Amino acid sequence: MAAARAGDLMMDKCGDLDSVKDLDADDLLELNQFDGLPFSSRYYKLLRERKTLPVWGAKHEFIEAIINNQIIIISGSAKTGQSTQIPQWCAEFCLSVQYQNGMVVCTQIHRQSTVDLALRVADEMDVNIGHEVGYNVPLQTCCSTDTVLRYCTDDLLLREMMSDPLLEQYGVVVIDQAQERTVSTDLLLGLLKDVLLSRPELRLVVLTAPHSSHKLLHHYGGIPLIRLDAGRPSEVVYGTERGGVKDYLCSTLRLAMEIHQTQSPGDIVAFLATEQEIECAHAILRREGAGLSSSLGELVPVSLCPQQGDSVPASTEEDSRSRKVFLTCGPTEDLFWAMHSIRFIIDAGVQKRYVYNPRIRANSIVIRPISKSQAEGRKQLIGPTGKCFCLYPEATPLPAESVPHILESNITSTVLFLKRMEIAGLGNCEFIDRPDPEGLMQALEELDYLAALDDDGNLSEIGIIMSEFPLEPQMAKTLLASCEFDCVNEVLTIVSMLTAPNCFLAPPVEFKQEALESHQSFYHPEGDHFTLINVYNAYKQSQYSSYSNTERWCDDHFLSLTALETADAVRAELIEILKRIELPVSSPAFGSKTNTLDIKRALLAGFFMQVARDIDGTGNYFMLTHKHVAQIHPLSGYGSEPPKKKLPEWVLYHEHMLSENNCIRTVTEISAHEFIQMAPQYFFYNLPSSESKEVLQHILDHGSAAPCKGKRKPQPLSSSPSQEQSYERCVIQ
Structure with missing residues (x-):
């Protein structure tokens, strides 16, 4: 009965809309069904434009399909208008049953397109953005309790399922740009297949490009496909x-x-x-x-x-x-x-x-x-x-x-998420294309090394806390370890800067030397992770300095204001999560020897799998986990010309990119003793045989480094507390 009434109401509405095309806007007193106010003249102007879109001709077909089917696939290109019109019609469908089953959410893959579409649709529906129509993108929410149509990025809807696995606040889920096959979109398409079985009243609408619909049809079975034809360029x-x-x-x-x-x-x-x-x-x-x-x-x-x-x-x-x-x-x-x-x-x-x-x-x-x-x-x-x-x-x-x-990404975060969904009772994800078994095994192994799994392969308490953060698992573990080592303030900055886009701008050729000198002024002798703290702290100080114009300060130092603002917003979000789960945030202590050591320990707690050793003293770094050799990126504090200091023997790196220059990026000096202290014992023993592993083994056995077979001379051991032999994994109390 509800579906039939919805159909009658929506068909009546279509007739009403078609009847206004020949009327003058000033003569119309029709009320907006979403806010109860009279439509503005702009609404009718935009309505005439909407009716010229290729998707408009399929409106009746779509309404009939959404009334009688749980899943609908719509195939069309960018200019057909499907990304703006289909979600509006879904909102009308939900309104026709008085939102008994929830509101509408529409996913996008880009932050910018999410905001742009929400603004355009709010304009077309003649409502205020943030009220009946809203959006939710990373670090920014523009919604209210009145919102009936929400645009959001696919990764945010995925995270929302951690607390609401059946998406019970939604009556229609629209997955846009399915042809891009992002990891988040594929996860949504896989999980929703199970959700639809539990919620027969839920509707799923998938928007895709013409050449990408056949896999979706095969994945979901016999469901309606609406094809939209768009005019070709001249x-x-x-x-x-x-x-x-x-x-x-x-x-x-x-x-x-x-x-x-x-x-x-x-x-x-x-x-x-x-x-x-x-x-x-x-x-x-x-x-x-x-x-x-x-x-x-x-x-x-x-x-x-x-x-x-x-x-x-x-x-x-x-x-x-x-x-x-x-x-x-x-x-x-x-x-x-x-x-x-x-x-x-x-x-x-x-x-x-x-x-x-x-x-x-x-x-x-x-x-x-x-x-x-x-x-x-x-x-x-x-x-x-x-x-x-x-x-x-x-x-x-x-x-x-x-x-x-x-099929081509590191799926460690994906596996962590699916393990979390198992706790919520929704661990069955029927992938359109199943991940590579080798990548899946490596992801499970990495989560085990990070202590995110228990002996039965389920999420441990640490793993559950790690899944609360919108971070890669290694960074989440680093942030948790910083709570134990009392350097949360500094690690928050590092993690935020690494999560945001690169803050160092590549200037035109004529300013290259000036930019290099400006960037070098931020370099920290302990490494690039510490340099990021210097940059962030200087950025925050510029907001209260005589500059008064932070944008000008960034321009003068060849830094990206957008990247630094993003890092600041990420940092604020992470602090809120720490407070919500009642983890401590330490006071700033950057610069002290103890703080420096604690930061390195926290970094190693998450990134002990990304350690390399200079095997010959010339900058050829041997990576312990897979025996590849790479060089430090030229823009690193260690890779700058001329080098500021002697290259360190042992380093922790954030990223290894196999490209023409085969470089490791964001590098910080560590000691062999610090690595031995923080790496889980079974990870160390699983490392492939190498001269570097022999050096580490000798330190384990004798407390000092054995003579090297290669050109690199052994470094004298410092007497820091980090050299105390401890073979247990880092445990968060």
Whole structure:
């Protein structure tokens, strides 16, 4: 009966909306069903625009489907309007049954698109943002008790399931951008299959790209699929070089300059592969654009890397006299869905992916072709009046969809989350693509080393506390260990700075030396983790200093204000979590010898699996867990030119990237004794045989280092308390 009444009410509403198209807005006194107020004239203006969207023709079909089915898949590209209209119709469906089953939540993969969509939909529904329509992104919530439609990032909805595993406050869950196959989206799609069995009144709507719907249909069985057709761009120009353009960066830059000099007004979006290419392209276009005739208008390159916290800049009055070139790398197609100024697309046809190798616990950067879904999505961004330049031939065999991230990522956090969901009674996750068994075993092993699992393989008390933090398990364990070693204040800063985007900006070539000297002023002799504390403390001091303008201070020191603001917000959130679970926050003690030692102990409690030794005194660091050799990144305090001090023998590193330079990043000096003290005994004995392990074994047996077989001379032992032999794992009281 409820479903039938919902159908009648929604069909009536569709009829009401269709009837207003020929009326003048001033003559209408219809009340907004969501807030009870009369609609504004802008509502009817936007309604006319909404009716021109390809998705609008499928409204009746969608309403009938959501009334009679639990799961619906909608296949369409970015410009069809599915991301704005479908959630609104879901809200109408929930309203028609008076929210008996809950409200609507719609997931996105990017923070910026989450906010943009919520703002647009609130405008179209003629309600205030933060009231009937809201959003929830990391470190920012704009919702209220009146919210009936909430946009949020997929990772936040996943964390919400820890406290509400059946998502009982929602009547409809909309999963957008399912074709991107992020780890969080895949987990949601897998867990919701089980949730739907427990809640037959719940509705799941999956929005995906045309080439990615077949796997979802197979995963969920016989369910309705609604296909949305979008108009194609007026012209697509393909490359002629077989195998694609090898030097696609130069081709992109030449094409952007040619468009600016010969084509009609309109902004350009250039899809490249890496952040480094974006930085290079930005510098070149800025330099070349400065030499062009003023009659052509200003050429304004805009870097857009969401991974680094960038967002689409707001339009200004000067925009009409200039042409923007947005330089970006996928997947960022959704960030341009509402930008009507874009007339040209330059698509290199390649993307960068981080592929995790569990055997060596490191990511490698792989450049590979984009998927058909991405290619079509990029063409749709310009609509029927634009032009898309594909640097690859039309016959290029693109894969139908991108490789799911869960097959190429470190899934330790995923396994920790699923272990937590088992406690909540929802541990059955039916993956669309199951994770690699080797990666799964490595994740379980790592959680065991971190004391997150008990003898039965279930979450231990430490593991449960670790899962409370929105951090990688190693960082969560480090933060917990800092409570024992009384250095929470400092470790909070380190963890927050590592979680935020990189704060050190890469300046143009002419300012490179000045930036290097400015960054070196923050370097700490104990290592890069301590340098991050220096940067953060200086940033906080700038807010109360004579500068008074923190943005200017960041510019003068070649630091990212966005990254530092993010770190500050992350730190505040972590403090709230610590207080909620009643863990202590120590007073600042940065700079004392005891505090320095305690910070290193806390870091080792989480990152003892990421320790390396300089085997010959020349900067060739041998990693204990997998016998690979790497160098310290040039931008490290130890890797700067000229080096500030002699390279340390033993280091703890935050990241190892298998790329052309094969570097370890964010490096801090430790001692062999500190490592032995903090690493679990069974982890040490599981290390593969090596000269470095023999050195450690000799210290265990005799309390001093044995002569090395290689070129590196043994370092004298200090008399710090860290050298007391302790073979037990770090235990949080």
